[in-house]
Amino acid sequence: MVELENIPQAAREQIQRMGAADVVIAIAAASGPPELERVAASVRDALATLATQAQGVILHAVPEFESGVADESGAVRILSYPLFKPEPAEDPLQNVSAARQAAFAVAEKLGARACAWIASDTGSVTPRWIHGLIQPVLDLDFDVVTPCYDHHKFEGLINSSIIAPLTRALYGKRIHHPMGPDFGFSGRSLERLLARASANRRARTLVTLAGDAISAGLEICQSHVGVRANPPTDWPNLSSLLARILGPLFIDMEQNAAFWQRIRGSESVPEFGEPTPLSDETGAVDVQHMIESFQLGYGNLREVWGIVLPPATLFELGKLARLPADRFRMPDDLWTRIVYDFALGHHHSAISPDHLLRAMTPLYLAWVASYGLEMETASLEDARQRLDRLAQAYEAGKPYLLSRWRWPDRFNP
Amino acid sequence: MWDQVERALNQSTTQVLSQLASILPGFAALLLAILVSTAIAWALSFLLRRVMGRFEFDDLLRRWGFAALREWSPSESPSLLLARIVFWSVVLLGVLIGIAALDASLTSQLVLQLFTYLPNVVAAVLVLLLGNIIARFLARSVLIGAVNLNLQYARLISTGVKWMILVLAVAMALDHLAIGGSIVHIAFGILFGGIVLALALAVGLGSKELVSRSLEREANKRQPEVEEPFRHL
Numbered sequence: 001m002v003e004l005e006n007i008p009q010a011a012r013e014q015i016q017r018m019g020a021a022d023v024v025i026a027i028a029a030a031s032g033p034p035e036l037e038r039v040a041a042s043v044r045d046a047l048a049t050l051a052t053q054a055q056g057v058i059l060h061a062v063p064e065f066e067s068g069v070a071d072e073s074g075a076v077r078i079l080s081y082p083l084f085k086p087e088p089a090e091d092p093l094q095n096v097s098a099a100r101q102a103a104f105a106v107a108e109k110l111g112a113r114a115c116a117w118i119a120s121d122t123g124s125v126t127p128r129w130i131h132g133l134i135q136p137v138l139d140l141d142f143d144v145v146t147p148c149y150d151h152h153k154f155e156g157l158i159n160s161s162i163i164a165p166l167t168r169a170l171y172g173k174r175i176h177h178p179m180g181p182d183f184g185f186s187g188r189s190l191e192r193l194l195a196r197a198s199a200n201r202r203a204r205t206l207v208t209l210a211g212d213a214i215s216a217g218l219e220i221c222q223s224h225v226g227v228r229a230n231p232p233t234d235w236p237n238l239s240s241l242l243a244r245i246l247g248p249l250f251i252d253m254e255q256n257a258a259f260w261q262r263i264r265g266s267e268s269v270p271e272f273g274e275p276t277p278l279s280d281e282t283g284a285v286d287v288q289h290m291i292e293s294f295q296l297g298y299g300n301l302r303e304v305w306g307i308v309l310p311p312a313t314l315f316e317l318g319k320l321a322r323l324p325a326d327r328f329r330m331p332d333d334l335w336t337r338i339v340y341d342f343a344l345g346h347h348h349s350a351i352s353p354d355h356l357l358r359a360m361t362p363l364y365l366a367w368v369a370s371y372g373l374e375m376e377t378a379s380l381e382d383a384r385q386r387l388d389r390l391a392q393a394y395e396a397g398k399p400y401l402l403s404r405w406r407w408p409d410r411f412n413p
Numbered sequence: 414m415w416d417q418v419e420r421a422l423n424q425s426t427t428q429v430l431s432q433l434a435s436i437l438p439g440f441a442a443l444l445l446a447i448l449v450s451t452a453i454a455w456a457l458s459f460l461l462r463r464v465m466g467r468f469e470f471d472d473l474l475r476r477w478g479f480a481a482l483r484e485w486s487p488s489e490s491p492s493l494l495l496a497r498i499v500f501w502s503v504v505l506l507g508v509l510i511g512i513a514a515l516d517a518s519l520t521s522q523l524v525l526q527l528f529t530y531l532p533n534v535v536a537a538v539l540v541l542l543l544g545n546i547i548a549r550f551l552a553r554s555v556l557i558g559a560v561n562l563n564l565q566y567a568r569l570i571s572t573g574v575k576w577m578i579l580v581l582a583v584a585m586a587l588d589h590l591a592i593g594g595s596i597v598h599i600a601f602g603i604l605f606g607g608i609v610l611a612l613a614l615a616v617g618l619g620s621k622e623l624v625s626r627s628l629e630r631e632a633n634k635r636q637p638e639v640e641e642p643f644r645h646l
Contacts, residue, residue, distance in 0.1 A: 155644035230644040239561040241645060285642055293563055300560050300567050304553060352550070358557045368643060 011081045015109050018077060022054035023047065023134055024112040026103035028061070028083065028096075028119040028181075035122045036060055036078070044076050045127035051139045057110060059083070059103055081106060101197055104190045112187055114138050119181035124229045132223030132273050133184030142270075143218035145184030146210060148176045149228040150276040153375055153383035154285070156230070158245055161367050162339055165391035169398050170253065171214040172263040174391070176222055178210035179245070189218050211252040215259035224273035242364060243357035250346040250353075261402060266395060280379045287369035291328055294369065295321050297362025304359045308345030313337055320366065330370035332393035338363055339394075340401040348408055436515070443511030450507020458500040465492035537586040544582020548575045566615070573612045580604055 025043055027036065040058055047056050056076045061083040083099040100117060107115040114137040118125055136142040149156065159177055167178040185193070196212055213220055234241070253260070298321040306314060316334050323329075338360075345356050375383050465471075470492045509524060552575035559567030584601035587593050593600075 151644070152642070154642040156646065157643060158645045230646050238645065239557070289563070293561075296563060296565070296567070297560050300556060304557065351553075355553055355557055358561060361561045368645075372643065 008082060011079065011106075014079050015106065018057060018079070018110060020055075021057040021077070021110040022113050023056040023138070024059055024103070024107035024110055024115045025056060025130060025134075026059040026083065026100075026107075026115065026117050027122065028099060028117065029122055032062060036062055039118075039122050039125055040076055040078065042125055042127045043130055046130035046134070047075055049127065049131050050135060054113075054138060057112070059106055061099075079106070097197070101194065104185070104194050107185075107187070108190055108194070112190075114187070115185045115190060117180070117183045117185070121229050124226065126226055128273070129182070129225040132225040133182060136221050136223060136270075136272055137184050137186045140221070141186075141219070142184075142221045143186045143189040144209065144213040144220045146175050146177055146220065146222045146269075147180060147182045147228075148222050148224040148271065148273070148275070150224065150226065150278055151228065151230070152278060153280075153378065153380055154372065157368055157371070158242065158364075160387050161335070161364070161371070161390070162246065163249060165336075165387075165394040166249065166339060166343075167210055168266045168391050169394035169401075170260040170263065171211055171256075172266045173210075173214055173220060174266055174268045175210055175220065179208055179249070182225065183209060184223070186218075189213065189216075192216050192218065208248045208252045211256050211260075215256045221270040221272060224271070224275050227276055227278070238365075239358040239361040242361055243354060246342075246357050246360070247346075247353060250343050250357075253343055254347055257405070261405070264398075266391075278380060283376075285372045285376055287328075287372045288325060290365040290369035290372075291325055294362045294366035297359075297365075301359055301362065304351070304355065305363075307350045308341050308356065309338065310341070313341065317363075317366075326373075328366075328370055328373060330367050332390050333397060335367050335390070336393045336397040337400060340397060340404070344401070344404050344408065347405065439515040442514035443508075446507045446511030446514065447504070450504050450510070454500040454503035454507070457503060458496040461499055462492060462496045465495070470495075533589050533591065537589040540586045540589060541582055544578055544585070548578035548582070551575070551578060569615060570612075573608065573615075577605065577608050577612075580608065 025039075027039055036058070043056050043058055047054050054075075058076060058078050059081050060078065061081060081102065083102050096119075103117060104115065114134045116130060116133040118130075118133075120129075133145050133147065136145050156177075159179070163179050164176060168174050193209070193212065193216070196216060210220070298317060302314065305317070309317075313334065316331075320328070320330060320334075342356060342360050345351065346353055350356065371386075375386060378386065471490055474491050509527075512523065513521075552571045555574045556567055556571035559570050564570070580601065584597055584605075587597045
């Protein structure tokens with residue numbers, strides 16, 4: 001936990017001068033004063049829409065933007081705070097965790113009833129976005145608000161194929177975007193999450209928050225915040241991206257194993273706001289390069305995959321690699337088992353975690369290719385139903401995960 | 414004449430028998446030392462295996478990040494490897510003690526030479542072991558990275574990296590053991606240089622396509638891109 005003594009002198013004086021605030025909004029991604037001014041206007045508008053009057057503090061890490069009062073009414077104040085360390089750590093996740101920890105600590109010092117962590121591109125952030133993250137906390141007494149980003153059927157694929165269905169199967173809550181990155185928190189949840197973070201040896205607990213929040217018994221809901229601007233795919237670095245996302249997710253699985261092993265089935269969580277209507281994308285998609293990547297992976301990485309995947313799965317993958325492009329389909333139970341086996345491989349430290357996670361890239365691309373071909377002409381609603389079926393397959397496959405997690409040597413199909 | 418032959422034969426037989434009689438207790442002691450040390454070694458190794466089994470030493474090593482040791486251990490068990498090292502060390506000690514019973518001066522010379530050479534052997538074994546672990550690790554890193562970059566010759570690069578490190582490790586180990594002298598240096602220089610040249614040629618010729626593709630990609634950045642519908646985040 002960040003103690004008051006660890007907070008820089010200038011920021012400490014600012015915090016003491018401010019005294020208290022109802023809402024703290026930490027902006028992680030702002031890069032300059034114009035963006036911050038736009039966010040401040042959005043915060044002001046969002047606070048005006050709340051049922052009760054609230055004072056807000058915007059916490060940011062833009063050094064050239066001074067702390068002070070952002071509007072004439074004084075309802076929004078700005079606090080410049082070095083959220084991120086000047087020298088970037090080797091592990092960017094440690095940076096994110098430390099920054100969140102710092103933001104939570106400042107929110108605690110200010111006695112905030114709600115805290116929003118916004119890591120999305122500030123260009124996407126609207127008053128509705130901020131309102132969605134803090135209103136359920138302030139007016140409806142929820143502890144954690146996860147975002148619901150509206151996106152087209154081929155966007156957010158790592159989340160749709162792995163993060164959301166895995167979280168649903170493990171923790172029994174149907175959360176659309178469990179890893180955010182934007183979240184809303186209540187004052188009391190900050191205290192509990194910070195306590196868990198300080199008790200945690202690996203200190204990554206503040207990266208993937210949903211699992212921790214559920215296992216800590218916090219009340220969770222989700223809000224439709226709008227459309228998130230997604231950067232175009234950086235193909236050469238896709239494996240790094242996968243490793244960066246899946247690593248903390250699998251570590252969370254280990255840390256919360258005692259909790260999720262008791263969960264059966266899933267339930268929906270309260271949802272607020274209206275989804276943004278999006279047009280249906282139709283038309284042919286080019287997945288040939290993804291199929292070729294998978295085939296290349298099958299030709300070269302079988303011995304690495306064989307460390308974590310059982311022979312039956314490798315046999316299925318062999319059949320898939322020989323299919324022509326028009327009939328290329330990865331069955332849901334196969335994909336589910338692959339994800340579970342990689343999580344198990346991570347848990348049992350079968351090989352170096354970095355090798356393990358990066359070796360999953362061709363398999364993930366095979367799923368994307370299969371999904372792309374299957375949903376080529378489907379509507380957005382059809383795609384949602386398709387992903388729901390995938391999530392059900394994850395739930396159906398959970399006994400397999402449980403057996404191999406508990407008895408890795410005895411249960412090896 | 415016959416008496417003289419008989420006397421000479423008796424004398425030499427007596428000499429042989431007396432020498433044999435003087436050596437025999439030494440041999441018996443050597444045999445006993447080997448038997449006792451083998452028994453102690455077996456007991457120690459058994460005890461060690463039981464203790465390590467109780468503490469789940471193999472799992473501990475895996476959790477501490479020494480998963481590669483499994484591949485190098487008999488039956489994929491580092492605790493068994495350690496137990497065997499202890500067993501053979503105690504047996505070797507027993508043999509040395511046994512030889513001391515035969516001839517103390519011979520043993521002291523042998524032990525002295527052995528102990529002078531032992532650090533070289535240990536260093537060579539360590540270099541080989543580390544070299545192998547690093548070679549396997551890097552070969553796997555390169556293979557996964559190259560496959561993820563869609564390089565068709567991923568396995569070739571990976572194998573090249575593995576053998577380069579192995580050759581380097583073997584040359585270093587031989588240097589530590591002082592075997593081969595300058596021949597090792599020259600052979601290593603030729604071999605290593607050959608591998609690097611072969612790889613440079615292979616990668617250079619093979620990556621023409623890669624370079625042209627990356628240049629094309631750079632050029633395309635200035636033109637309006639065809640929208641890629643897939644977003645992973």
